[in-house]
Amino acid sequence: MKAILELHDIGYQVAQNQILQNISLSVAAQDYITITGPSGSGKSTLLRIIASLLTATKGEILFKGQNIMEIDPIQYRRKVSYCFQQPTLFGRTVADNLDFPFQIRQVIPDVDKQKAALKVVGLPETYLNKRITELSGGEKQRVAMIRNIMYVPDVLLLDEVTVGLDEENKRIVNNLIEHFHTDHQVTILSITHDESEIKQASRLLTITKGRLEESK
Amino acid sequence: MNLDVNNWSLTLAMLLVMIALWIGYREKLGIDREIIIGVIRAVIQLFVVGYLLKYIFKVNNVFLTFAMLLIIIFNASWNAQKRSNGMTNALVISFVAILVSTGVTLGVLILSGAIKLIPSQVIPISGMIASNSMVAIGLSYRSMNTQFRDQRQSVLERLALGGSLRDASIGILRESIKTGMAPTIDSAKTVGIVSLPGMMSGLIFAGVDPVHAIKYQIMVTFMLLSATSLGSVIACYMAYRNFYNTRKQLKESASED
Numbered sequence: 001m002k003a004i005l006e007l008h009d010i011g012y013q014v015a016q017n018q019i020l021q022n023i024s025l026s027v028a029a030q031d032y033i034t035i036t037g038p039s040g041s042g043k044s045t046l047l048r049i050i051a052s053l054l055t056a057t058k059g060e061i062l063f064k065g066q067n068i069m070e071i072d073p074i075q076y077r078r079k080v081s082y083c084f085q086q087p088t089l090f091g092r093t094v095a096d097n098l099d100f101p102f103q104i105r106q107v108i109p110d111v112d113k114q115k116a117a118l119k120v121v122g123l124p125e126t127y128l129n130k131r132i133t134e135l136s137g138g139e140k141q142r143v144a145m146i147r148n149i150m151y152v153p154d155v156l157l158l159d160e161v162t163v164g165l166d167e168e169n170k171r172i173v174n175n176l177i178e179h180f181h182t183d184h185q186v187t188i189l190s191i192t193h194d195e196s197e198i199k200q201a202s203r204l205l206t207i208t209k210g211r212l213e214e215s216k
Numbered sequence: 217m218n219l220d221v222n223n224w225s226l227t228l229a230m231l232l233v234m235i236a237l238w239i240g241y242r243e244k245l246g247i248d249r250e251i252i253i254g255v256i257r258a259v260i261q262l263f264v265v266g267y268l269l270k271y272i273f274k275v276n277n278v279f280l281t282f283a284m285l286l287i288i289i290f291n292a293s294w295n296a297q298k299r300s301n302g303m304t305n306a307l308v309i310s311f312v313a314i315l316v317s318t319g320v321t322l323g324v325l326i327l328s329g330a331i332k333l334i335p336s337q338v339i340p341i342s343g344m345i346a347s348n349s350m351v352a353i354g355l356s357y358r359s360m361n362t363q364f365r366d367q368r369q370s371v372l373e374r375l376a377l378g379g380s381l382r383d384a385s386i387g388i389l390r391e392s393i394k395t396g397m398a399p400t401i402d403s404a405k406t407v408g409i410v411s412l413p414g415m416m417s418g419l420i421f422a423g424v425d426p427v428h429a430i431k432y433q434i435m436v437t438f439m440l441l442s443a444t445s446l447g448s449v450i451a452c453y454m455a456y457r458n459f460y461n462t463r464k465q466l467k468e469s470a471s472e473d
Contacts, residue, residue, distance in 0.1 A: 051376055055463050073464040078378030088370045104379045148377065
Protein backbone atom coordinates (compact mmCIF):
# COMPACT_ATOMS: atom_id res chain seq x y z
CA MET A 1 0.00 0.00 0.00
CA LYS A 2 1.30 3.49 -0.87
CA ALA A 3 2.44 5.66 2.03
CA ILE A 4 0.00 8.39 3.01
CA LEU A 5 2.36 9.89 5.58
CA GLU A 6 6.13 9.69 5.73
CA LEU A 7 8.18 11.06 8.60
CA HIS A 8 11.87 11.52 7.86
CA ASP A 9 14.23 11.98 10.79
CA ILE A 10 11.85 14.16 12.80
CA GLY A 11 13.31 16.00 15.79
CA TYR A 12 11.72 18.49 18.14
CA GLN A 13 13.63 20.62 20.57
CA VAL A 14 12.48 23.40 22.93
CA ALA A 15 15.42 25.47 24.19
CA GLN A 16 17.95 22.79 25.34
CA ASN A 17 15.25 20.17 25.82
CA GLN A 18 15.27 17.47 23.12
CA ILE A 19 11.70 16.12 23.12
CA LEU A 20 11.78 13.97 19.98
CA GLN A 21 14.73 12.70 17.95
CA ASN A 22 15.41 10.71 14.78
CA ILE A 23 11.81 9.70 14.23
CA SER A 24 11.23 8.06 10.89
CA LEU A 25 7.98 6.35 10.04
CA SER A 26 6.05 5.35 6.98
CA VAL A 27 2.27 5.16 7.36
CA ALA A 28 0.41 3.30 4.65
CA ALA A 29 -3.09 4.39 3.66
CA GLN A 30 -5.62 2.57 5.86
CA ASP A 31 -3.02 1.65 8.48
CA TYR A 32 -4.31 1.49 12.03
CA ILE A 33 -1.37 2.35 14.26
CA THR A 34 -1.42 2.57 18.03
CA ILE A 35 1.30 4.44 19.88
CA THR A 36 2.19 3.80 23.50
CA GLY A 37 4.89 5.02 25.82
CA PRO A 38 5.38 6.49 29.28
CA SER A 39 3.98 9.93 30.02
CA GLY A 40 6.31 12.73 28.96
CA SER A 41 7.90 10.55 26.25
CA GLY A 42 6.77 12.91 23.46
CA LYS A 43 3.75 11.00 22.09
CA SER A 44 1.37 13.98 22.02
CA THR A 45 4.10 16.24 20.65
CA LEU A 46 4.64 13.81 17.76
CA LEU A 47 0.92 13.71 16.95
CA ARG A 48 0.70 17.53 17.14
CA ILE A 49 3.63 17.81 14.74
CA ILE A 50 1.89 15.42 12.34
CA ALA A 51 -1.29 17.53 12.73
CA SER A 52 0.72 20.67 11.85
CA LEU A 53 -0.19 22.25 15.18
CA LEU A 54 3.56 22.34 15.90
CA THR A 55 6.48 22.41 13.46
CA ALA A 56 9.33 19.93 13.84
CA THR A 57 12.69 21.58 14.47
CA LYS A 58 14.35 18.89 12.32
CA GLY A 59 13.33 16.56 9.50
CA GLU A 60 10.36 16.59 7.16
CA ILE A 61 6.89 15.13 6.82
CA LEU A 62 5.40 14.11 3.50
CA PHE A 63 1.64 13.81 3.01
CA LYS A 64 0.78 11.85 -0.13
CA GLY A 65 4.33 12.52 -1.28
CA GLN A 66 4.24 16.30 -0.74
CA ASN A 67 6.16 18.10 1.99
CA ILE A 68 3.56 19.45 4.43
CA MET A 69 5.45 22.76 4.63
CA GLU A 70 4.28 23.36 1.06
CA ILE A 71 0.61 22.70 1.89
CA ASP A 72 -1.70 25.32 3.39
CA PRO A 73 -1.96 24.21 7.05
CA ILE A 74 -5.71 24.84 7.16
CA GLN A 75 -6.46 22.62 4.17
CA TYR A 76 -4.02 20.01 5.50
CA ARG A 77 -5.68 19.90 8.95
CA ARG A 78 -9.03 19.19 7.29
CA LYS A 79 -7.47 16.02 5.86
CA VAL A 80 -5.30 15.08 8.84
CA SER A 81 -7.57 15.63 11.81
CA TYR A 82 -6.39 15.68 15.42
CA CYS A 83 -8.65 14.72 18.37
CA PHE A 84 -7.64 15.94 21.80
CA GLN A 85 -7.40 13.92 24.98
CA GLN A 86 -9.76 16.09 26.97
CA PRO A 87 -11.67 18.05 24.38
CA THR A 88 -13.29 21.41 24.92
CA LEU A 89 -16.71 21.83 23.39
CA PHE A 90 -17.60 25.25 21.96
CA GLY A 91 -20.57 27.52 22.37
CA ARG A 92 -23.75 26.52 24.18
CA THR A 93 -25.21 23.42 22.57
CA VAL A 94 -24.11 20.21 20.83
CA ALA A 95 -25.33 21.74 17.55
CA ASP A 96 -22.89 24.66 17.97
CA ASN A 97 -20.11 22.07 17.86
CA LEU A 98 -21.41 20.02 14.98
CA ASP A 99 -22.10 23.19 12.97
CA PHE A 100 -18.46 24.28 13.19
CA PRO A 101 -17.07 21.92 10.49
CA PHE A 102 -19.75 23.22 8.10
CA GLN A 103 -19.27 26.88 9.03
CA ILE A 104 -15.53 26.80 8.34
CA ARG A 105 -16.30 25.44 4.86
CA GLN A 106 -19.00 28.09 4.33
CA VAL A 107 -21.63 25.37 3.99
CA ILE A 108 -25.10 25.31 5.57
CA PRO A 109 -25.02 22.68 8.36
CA ASP A 110 -26.51 19.36 7.25
CA VAL A 111 -28.81 18.49 10.16
CA ASP A 112 -29.56 14.98 8.84
CA LYS A 113 -25.86 14.21 8.71
CA GLN A 114 -25.45 15.52 12.26
CA LYS A 115 -28.33 13.39 13.53
CA ALA A 116 -26.95 10.30 11.78
CA ALA A 117 -23.52 10.91 13.34
CA LEU A 118 -25.07 11.23 16.80
CA LYS A 119 -26.82 7.90 16.23
CA VAL A 120 -23.52 6.20 15.32
CA VAL A 121 -22.12 7.13 18.76
CA GLY A 122 -25.32 6.07 20.52
CA LEU A 123 -26.73 9.54 21.23
CA PRO A 124 -30.35 10.45 20.41
CA GLU A 125 -30.95 13.17 17.80
CA THR A 126 -32.62 15.36 20.44
CA TYR A 127 -29.07 15.83 21.76
CA LEU A 128 -28.47 18.40 19.01
CA ASN A 129 -30.13 21.03 21.20
CA LYS A 130 -28.70 19.76 24.46
CA ARG A 131 -26.52 22.16 26.41
CA ILE A 132 -22.89 21.09 26.54
CA THR A 133 -22.84 21.68 30.32
CA GLU A 134 -25.39 18.87 30.70
CA LEU A 135 -23.21 16.24 28.98
CA SER A 136 -21.22 13.58 30.82
CA GLY A 137 -17.47 13.18 30.15
CA GLY A 138 -18.08 10.24 27.82
CA GLU A 139 -20.79 12.09 25.91
CA LYS A 140 -18.51 15.12 25.49
CA GLN A 141 -15.78 12.92 24.05
CA ARG A 142 -18.24 11.29 21.65
CA VAL A 143 -19.54 14.69 20.46
CA ALA A 144 -15.96 15.95 20.06
CA MET A 145 -15.07 12.91 17.95
CA ILE A 146 -17.99 13.24 15.58
CA ARG A 147 -17.07 16.93 15.26
CA ASN A 148 -13.76 15.71 13.79
CA ILE A 149 -15.43 13.34 11.35
CA MET A 150 -18.41 15.38 10.15
CA TYR A 151 -16.28 15.61 7.01
CA VAL A 152 -14.36 12.34 6.83
CA PRO A 153 -10.59 13.06 6.96
CA ASP A 154 -7.89 10.93 5.33
CA VAL A 155 -6.03 10.52 8.60
CA LEU A 156 -7.40 10.62 12.13
CA LEU A 157 -4.92 11.39 14.92
CA LEU A 158 -6.29 10.31 18.30
CA ASP A 159 -4.60 11.50 21.48
CA GLU A 160 -5.70 9.11 24.25
CA VAL A 161 -9.33 9.71 23.42
CA THR A 162 -10.59 6.90 25.65
CA VAL A 163 -8.60 7.84 28.74
CA GLY A 164 -10.84 8.40 31.77
CA LEU A 165 -13.90 6.91 30.07
CA ASP A 166 -15.93 4.07 31.59
CA GLU A 167 -16.02 0.68 29.84
CA GLU A 168 -19.29 1.44 28.03
CA ASN A 169 -18.01 4.74 26.59
CA LYS A 170 -14.66 3.17 25.72
CA ARG A 171 -16.47 0.46 23.76
CA ILE A 172 -18.57 3.03 21.86
CA VAL A 173 -15.52 5.16 21.01
CA ASN A 174 -13.47 2.11 19.94
CA ASN A 175 -16.34 0.92 17.74
CA LEU A 176 -16.51 4.36 16.16
CA ILE A 177 -12.78 4.29 15.40
CA GLU A 178 -13.09 0.79 13.95
CA HIS A 179 -16.11 1.88 11.89
CA PHE A 180 -14.19 4.78 10.34
CA HIS A 181 -11.15 2.63 9.73
CA THR A 182 -12.99 -0.22 7.98
CA ASP A 183 -16.02 1.46 6.43
CA HIS A 184 -14.51 4.82 5.46
CA GLN A 185 -10.89 3.70 4.91
CA VAL A 186 -9.58 6.33 7.33
CA THR A 187 -5.94 5.92 8.38
CA ILE A 188 -5.68 5.91 12.16
CA LEU A 189 -2.79 6.93 14.43
CA SER A 190 -3.87 6.54 18.01
CA ILE A 191 -2.06 7.12 21.29
CA THR A 192 -3.56 4.65 23.71
CA HIS A 193 -2.89 2.34 26.62
CA ASP A 194 -6.16 0.53 26.12
CA GLU A 195 -5.45 -3.17 25.48
CA SER A 196 -8.63 -3.75 23.47
CA GLU A 197 -7.72 -0.91 21.11
CA ILE A 198 -4.14 -2.12 20.75
CA LYS A 199 -5.52 -5.53 19.70
CA GLN A 200 -7.76 -3.81 17.15
CA ALA A 201 -4.75 -2.10 15.50
CA SER A 202 -2.47 -3.38 12.76
CA ARG A 203 0.74 -1.84 14.11
CA LEU A 204 2.01 -0.90 17.56
CA LEU A 205 4.68 1.73 18.10
CA THR A 206 6.36 2.64 21.35
CA ILE A 207 7.97 5.98 22.13
CA THR A 208 10.52 6.06 24.91
CA LYS A 209 12.48 9.22 25.71
CA GLY A 210 11.63 10.77 22.36
CA ARG A 211 12.64 7.73 20.27
CA LEU A 212 10.32 5.49 18.31
CA GLU A 213 10.29 1.68 18.12
CA GLU A 214 7.96 -0.65 16.28
CA SER A 215 6.77 -3.59 18.36
CA LYS A 216 4.01 -5.27 16.32
CA MET B 217 -17.93 84.85 31.23
CA ASN B 218 -17.97 84.15 34.94
CA LEU B 219 -14.70 82.23 34.99
CA ASP B 220 -12.13 83.59 37.37
CA VAL B 221 -9.42 81.19 38.48
CA ASN B 222 -6.57 83.56 39.22
CA ASN B 223 -3.10 82.49 40.29
CA TRP B 224 -3.88 83.21 43.92
CA SER B 225 -6.99 80.97 43.98
CA LEU B 226 -5.02 78.28 42.14
CA THR B 227 -2.32 78.45 44.81
CA LEU B 228 -4.96 78.10 47.52
CA ALA B 229 -6.49 75.19 45.64
CA MET B 230 -3.12 73.50 45.92
CA LEU B 231 -4.07 72.88 49.53
CA LEU B 232 -6.20 70.09 48.11
CA VAL B 233 -2.97 68.34 47.15
CA MET B 234 -1.96 68.59 50.80
CA ILE B 235 -5.01 66.51 51.69
CA ALA B 236 -3.85 63.75 49.36
CA LEU B 237 -0.31 64.00 50.73
CA TRP B 238 -1.59 63.94 54.32
CA ILE B 239 -3.67 60.81 53.65
CA GLY B 240 -0.67 59.17 51.97
CA TYR B 241 1.53 60.02 54.96
CA ARG B 242 -0.96 58.97 57.65
CA GLU B 243 -1.90 55.69 56.00
CA LYS B 244 1.76 54.97 55.14
CA LEU B 245 0.86 54.43 51.50
CA GLY B 246 4.35 55.34 50.32
CA ILE B 247 2.94 57.39 47.45
CA ASP B 248 4.09 60.89 48.54
CA ARG B 249 6.75 61.00 45.86
CA GLU B 250 4.31 59.78 43.19
CA ILE B 251 1.79 62.47 44.16
CA ILE B 252 4.38 65.27 44.07
CA ILE B 253 5.77 64.11 40.70
CA GLY B 254 2.22 63.76 39.37
CA VAL B 255 1.28 67.27 40.47
CA ILE B 256 4.46 68.86 39.08
CA ARG B 257 4.03 67.02 35.76
CA ALA B 258 0.36 68.00 35.49
CA VAL B 259 1.13 71.68 36.16
CA ILE B 260 4.05 71.84 33.71
CA GLN B 261 2.26 69.85 30.96
CA LEU B 262 -0.88 71.96 31.25
CA PHE B 263 1.04 75.25 31.22
CA VAL B 264 2.98 74.17 28.15
CA VAL B 265 -0.14 72.98 26.37
CA GLY B 266 -2.02 76.12 27.39
CA TYR B 267 0.57 78.42 25.81
CA LEU B 268 0.97 76.10 22.82
CA LEU B 269 -2.76 76.07 22.13
CA LYS B 270 -2.94 79.83 22.55
CA TYR B 271 -0.29 80.16 19.86
CA ILE B 272 -1.90 77.61 17.51
CA PHE B 273 -5.34 79.21 17.89
CA LYS B 274 -3.85 82.61 17.15
CA VAL B 275 -1.92 81.46 14.06
CA ASN B 276 -4.95 79.42 12.82
CA ASN B 277 -2.95 77.48 10.25
CA VAL B 278 -4.35 74.20 8.85
CA PHE B 279 -0.94 72.48 8.67
CA LEU B 280 -0.07 73.44 12.21
CA THR B 281 -3.46 72.16 13.37
CA PHE B 282 -2.91 68.82 11.62
CA ALA B 283 0.61 68.59 12.98
CA MET B 284 -0.85 68.99 16.47
CA LEU B 285 -3.43 66.28 15.70
CA LEU B 286 -0.69 63.90 14.61
CA ILE B 287 1.20 64.53 17.83
CA ILE B 288 -1.95 63.79 19.85
CA ILE B 289 -2.58 60.59 17.85
CA PHE B 290 1.04 59.46 18.17
CA ASN B 291 1.05 59.99 21.93
CA ALA B 292 -2.25 58.10 22.24
CA SER B 293 -0.83 55.24 20.15
CA TRP B 294 2.31 55.11 22.27
CA ASN B 295 0.23 54.77 25.42
CA ALA B 296 -2.15 52.21 23.89
CA GLN B 297 0.68 49.92 22.75
CA LYS B 298 2.04 49.78 26.31
CA ARG B 299 -1.02 47.67 27.19
CA SER B 300 -0.25 45.15 24.46
CA ASN B 301 2.27 43.21 26.53
CA GLY B 302 4.99 43.41 23.91
CA MET B 303 2.84 42.45 20.93
CA THR B 304 4.69 42.77 17.60
CA ASN B 305 3.77 45.92 15.62
CA ALA B 306 1.54 47.18 18.46
CA LEU B 307 2.62 50.80 17.85
CA VAL B 308 1.77 50.70 14.14
CA ILE B 309 -1.54 48.92 14.80
CA SER B 310 -2.48 51.41 17.52
CA PHE B 311 -1.50 54.35 15.32
CA VAL B 312 -3.61 53.15 12.39
CA ALA B 313 -6.58 52.37 14.67
CA ILE B 314 -6.48 55.74 16.43
CA LEU B 315 -5.78 57.67 13.22
CA VAL B 316 -8.75 56.10 11.42
CA SER B 317 -11.15 56.28 14.37
CA THR B 318 -10.24 59.91 15.05
CA GLY B 319 -10.21 60.85 11.36
CA VAL B 320 -13.59 59.31 10.55
CA THR B 321 -15.30 60.66 13.68
CA LEU B 322 -13.83 64.12 13.24
CA GLY B 323 -14.71 64.10 9.53
CA VAL B 324 -18.37 63.32 10.27
CA LEU B 325 -18.53 66.04 12.94
CA ILE B 326 -17.04 68.63 10.61
CA LEU B 327 -19.12 67.63 7.56
CA SER B 328 -22.33 67.61 9.61
CA GLY B 329 -21.51 71.10 10.84
CA ALA B 330 -21.40 70.03 14.50
CA ILE B 331 -17.95 71.59 14.81
CA LYS B 332 -15.99 73.99 12.64
CA LEU B 333 -12.61 73.32 11.06
CA ILE B 334 -10.85 75.76 13.36
CA PRO B 335 -8.07 74.79 15.78
CA SER B 336 -9.98 75.84 18.91
CA GLN B 337 -12.67 73.27 18.09
CA VAL B 338 -10.78 70.57 16.20
CA ILE B 339 -7.90 70.13 18.62
CA PRO B 340 -9.82 69.69 21.91
CA ILE B 341 -12.39 67.40 20.24
CA SER B 342 -9.62 65.31 18.64
CA GLY B 343 -7.95 64.99 22.02
CA MET B 344 -11.18 63.63 23.49
CA ILE B 345 -11.69 61.21 20.61
CA ALA B 346 -8.10 59.98 20.53
CA SER B 347 -7.89 59.48 24.30
CA ASN B 348 -11.11 57.45 24.39
CA SER B 349 -9.97 55.41 21.42
CA MET B 350 -6.64 54.87 23.21
CA VAL B 351 -8.34 53.56 26.36
CA ALA B 352 -10.62 51.28 24.29
CA ILE B 353 -7.69 49.84 22.33
CA GLY B 354 -5.67 49.29 25.50
CA LEU B 355 -8.57 47.38 27.05
CA SER B 356 -9.02 45.34 23.88
CA TYR B 357 -5.33 44.35 23.85
CA ARG B 358 -5.49 43.31 27.46
CA SER B 359 -8.62 41.26 26.91
CA MET B 360 -7.09 39.62 23.84
CA ASN B 361 -3.93 38.61 25.70
CA THR B 362 -5.91 37.18 28.61
CA GLN B 363 -8.31 35.27 26.38
CA PHE B 364 -5.67 33.81 24.08
CA ARG B 365 -3.98 32.50 27.25
CA ASP B 366 -7.15 31.24 28.98
CA GLN B 367 -8.80 29.81 25.88
CA ARG B 368 -5.69 28.24 24.39
CA GLN B 369 -7.19 24.76 24.29
CA SER B 370 -10.34 25.93 22.55
CA VAL B 371 -8.34 27.87 19.92
CA LEU B 372 -6.13 24.82 19.30
CA GLU B 373 -9.19 22.62 18.80
CA ARG B 374 -10.67 24.99 16.25
CA LEU B 375 -7.36 25.00 14.38
CA ALA B 376 -7.13 21.20 14.56
CA LEU B 377 -10.57 20.96 12.98
CA GLY B 378 -9.29 22.96 10.03
CA GLY B 379 -10.64 26.36 11.05
CA SER B 380 -8.97 29.47 9.64
CA LEU B 381 -7.23 31.89 12.00
CA ARG B 382 -10.39 33.98 11.96
CA ASP B 383 -12.60 30.93 12.71
CA ALA B 384 -10.31 30.06 15.61
CA SER B 385 -10.24 33.60 17.01
CA ILE B 386 -13.70 35.00 16.27
CA GLY B 387 -15.06 34.50 19.82
CA ILE B 388 -11.99 36.17 21.30
CA LEU B 389 -12.18 39.00 18.77
CA ARG B 390 -15.83 39.72 19.59
CA GLU B 391 -15.20 39.64 23.32
CA SER B 392 -12.15 41.93 23.03
CA ILE B 393 -14.02 44.48 20.91
CA LYS B 394 -16.89 44.43 23.41
CA THR B 395 -14.45 44.93 26.29
CA GLY B 396 -12.95 47.95 24.54
CA MET B 397 -16.35 49.53 24.01
CA ALA B 398 -17.85 48.66 27.40
CA PRO B 399 -16.79 51.79 29.35
CA THR B 400 -18.18 54.10 26.65
CA ILE B 401 -21.48 52.22 26.54
CA ASP B 402 -21.69 52.25 30.35
CA SER B 403 -20.99 55.96 30.53
CA ALA B 404 -23.50 56.63 27.74
CA LYS B 405 -26.12 54.92 29.91
CA THR B 406 -25.32 56.93 33.02
CA VAL B 407 -24.47 60.30 31.50
CA GLY B 408 -26.51 63.02 33.19
CA ILE B 409 -27.66 60.65 35.93
CA VAL B 410 -24.36 59.79 37.55
CA SER B 411 -21.94 62.17 35.95
CA LEU B 412 -22.08 65.56 34.32
CA PRO B 413 -19.21 65.02 31.93
CA GLY B 414 -16.37 67.39 31.17
CA MET B 415 -17.67 68.89 27.94
CA MET B 416 -21.07 69.76 29.39
CA SER B 417 -19.68 70.89 32.74
CA GLY B 418 -17.15 73.09 30.95
CA LEU B 419 -19.81 74.81 28.89
CA ILE B 420 -22.08 75.31 31.90
CA PHE B 421 -19.09 76.73 33.78
CA ALA B 422 -18.48 79.11 30.92
CA GLY B 423 -22.06 80.37 31.29
CA VAL B 424 -23.70 78.47 28.42
CA ASP B 425 -27.36 77.57 28.82
CA PRO B 426 -27.52 73.94 30.11
CA VAL B 427 -30.06 73.06 27.40
CA HIS B 428 -27.52 74.15 24.84
CA ALA B 429 -24.68 72.42 26.71
CA ILE B 430 -26.40 69.03 26.63
CA LYS B 431 -26.55 69.17 22.84
CA TYR B 432 -22.77 69.19 22.83
CA GLN B 433 -22.72 66.37 25.32
CA ILE B 434 -25.03 64.33 23.08
CA MET B 435 -22.60 64.95 20.23
CA VAL B 436 -19.72 63.81 22.46
CA THR B 437 -21.61 60.62 23.39
CA PHE B 438 -22.14 59.82 19.72
CA MET B 439 -18.58 60.57 18.73
CA LEU B 440 -17.11 58.48 21.54
CA LEU B 441 -19.23 55.48 20.56
CA SER B 442 -17.93 55.80 17.03
CA ALA B 443 -14.32 56.34 18.10
CA THR B 444 -14.16 53.43 20.56
CA SER B 445 -15.94 50.97 18.27
CA LEU B 446 -13.79 51.86 15.27
CA GLY B 447 -10.59 51.90 17.33
CA SER B 448 -11.31 48.52 18.96
CA VAL B 449 -12.42 46.81 15.74
CA ILE B 450 -9.41 47.99 13.75
CA ALA B 451 -6.90 47.22 16.49
CA CYS B 452 -8.35 43.75 17.23
CA TYR B 453 -8.57 42.69 13.59
CA MET B 454 -5.03 43.91 12.91
CA ALA B 455 -3.61 42.37 16.09
CA TYR B 456 -5.05 38.86 16.35
CA ARG B 457 -2.78 37.39 13.68
CA ASN B 458 0.14 38.20 15.98
CA PHE B 459 -0.93 35.27 18.13
CA TYR B 460 -0.16 32.86 15.29
CA ASN B 461 3.01 32.04 13.38
CA THR B 462 3.43 31.78 9.61
CA ARG B 463 2.45 28.08 9.73
CA LYS B 464 -0.90 29.21 11.22
CA GLN B 465 -0.02 27.67 14.59
CA LEU B 466 -0.88 29.24 17.91
CA LYS B 467 2.16 30.88 19.53
CA GLU B 468 2.88 30.91 23.25
CA SER B 469 2.37 34.69 23.22
CA ALA B 470 1.88 37.55 20.78
CA SER B 471 5.35 38.92 21.51
CA GLU B 472 7.10 35.72 20.39
CA ASP B 473 8.80 35.78 16.96
